[in-house]
Amino acid sequence: MALEGTLHDMSLSDIFQVFRMGPKSGVLILTREVDRGVIYVSEGRLIDAFIVQGPERTVMAASDEAVLQMLNWDSADFIFRHEIATDRRPVRVEHDAEWLVLEGMRRRADPVRSMPYHSITLDTELQLAALPSSAESGVSLDVDQWRVLSQVASSQNLRAICEATGIPSERAIRIAAELLAIGLVEIAPPSQPPTPPTRPDRSDLERASPAKSLEVTLTNAGVPSAGNRRPSVGRGLMNAIMRRVRDL
């Protein structure tokens, strides 16, 4: 088993954050056409890395530079396998992951593209991330990054941060992406409750659904009378169910 996906599913900066959250040890392999990037991780820390190319496996970059180049890849398949033996490898990566991510973001023309599943606009609500207690980082933020970070807890959205700090919107979006990438902030989940359910008309479902034949007694279990979305059960019955499950 392994953690698998593409950089569209999960950015390299997110993968590094997950390494630290674990903390995890193992080997991360990225494949992009003829390039193959390998990063060794020991207890959440990046310890060695290289990029090889072609069937001859010519080494194109190593250690910190290899990680920085991989951070610039927009698309690649990745696979991460747990491997405790990496703990015995010599440490060749000088900087920590946060420093490398921030440096990688500085090299990118459009850092927001590095996390395609996050949409950062002026309406985006940010919150401070809950860092693991063991989190230590040698990253140093610039003045504008600190100004944005200091406003996150007290501002409703990125627009309010721009107004409070006077930082232009384009720059604020870039900074938000950088802080997101190193795991100092998160996009706040929606605070509004979900839209109240609208109960589908059963006759409509039966007409429209090819699964009409599956509408058997068992799928009807617990379906309440019209107007009720959930069956009527008392606390006594729920307590009986919980007792039964505990005894299983």
Added chain:
Amino acid sequence: MQQLKIVITGSFAAGKTQFINSISDIETVSTDVATTLDEEKEVKAQTTVALDFGTIAINEHVTLYLFGTPGQERFDYMWEHLAMGCLGYIVMVDSCRPAKFPETRNLMDRFAKITDAPFLVAANKQDDPAALPPAYVRRRLSLPPHIPVLPCIATDRVNVKAILLTLLERITSSLPDEETEAEQG
């Protein structure tokens, strides 16, 4: 005989059938068939096309049914049938396949429109040391703090029991106070 229902949902290969297998009194009744799409075949050979279910007999009058939904979105017409009248539901997430997060998020939005029943998220495959932690799963699914995201190993009966109990506790705490109801009645 009173029949109560809990739905186990989630994307393709998230571990729904295994979850039900681990806790059911009976051998899970399943309607699995061979997968047809190449990318699905790579993940598993059989998939649930209609539903599978297990049962837990509470007493001689009450049976709790556990229904697993088909994982692929092309069978999503079944979700309404299964979700209607459920006591609550569990959203299974494959913690080793971040590609499935958008599909899981869509599925959760669909369920929220069908039912207001309590639910929780089970971050499955936590027995893999490479698995994404529940905190990251929560972040990617944009879940507010009051929705539990629990570490899950669908093959582990004790863990499955604990997750089911957490959902049952949420369902119980969502019930209206019986004394208040009696007074109003």
